[in-house]
Amino acid sequence: GDGKTFPQHGQRVLVNYTGYLENGGPKFDSSYDRSDPFAFTIGLGQVIQCWDEGVAKMSVGERALLKCPANTAYGERGSPRVIPPGAGLEFDVELLKVK
Numbered sequence: 168g169d170g171k172t173f174p175q176h177g178q179r180v181l182v183n184y185t186g187y188l189e190n191g192g193p194k195f196d197s198s199y200d201r202s203d204p205f206a207f208t209i210g211l212g213q214v215i216q217c218w219d220e221g222v223a224k225m226s227v228g229e230r231a232l233l234k235c236p237a238n239t240a241y242g243e244r245g246s247p248r249v250i251p252p253g254a255g256l257e258f259d260v261e262l263l264k265v266k
Contacts, residue, residue, distance in 0.1 A: 168225060168226030168227055168229025168230075169228050170226050171226060173224070173225070173227075173265075174209045174262070175209065176223075176231050177207055177209065177210060179208050179265070179266040180208075180209060180262060180264065180265050181206050181262075181266070182198070182205050182207075182262055183204050183205070183260070183263060184197065184198050184199075184259060185234075185259045186249075186257070186258045187258070188256060189254065189255035190215050192236070192257075195250060198210035204263055210223070214239075215241065217235030217236075217240055217256070218233065218235075218258075218260075221258075221260070222260060223231040225260070227263070228232065228261075228262065228263075229261070231260055232258070232260075234255070234257050235257065236255050237254055238261075240254070240255065241254070245258055
């Protein structure tokens with residue numbers, strides 16, 4: 168990344184990502200497949216905790232692998248038909264823009 172533009176609480180960010188089940192598991196979602204980056208606001212709980220915390224540590228242009236234990240992702244509930252209960256997740260995330 169640029170090493171200087173880090174998102175702050177309350178700022179909107181735009182990311183591209185691919186999500187996998189942990190330990191080399193299958194891909195379950197990708198903004199690249201839709202050619203549609205994902206936008207959210209840092210620190211408001213609009214996304215899983217792992218993203219709120221992890222993306223805030225990235226600078227614009229950076230690409231990172233976020234490893235998300237279940238308790239910072241979807242927990243024991245999982246996400247029906249997509250993420251099993253108690254699953255850890257890994258996301259390849261690229262921070263495109265901070266607004």
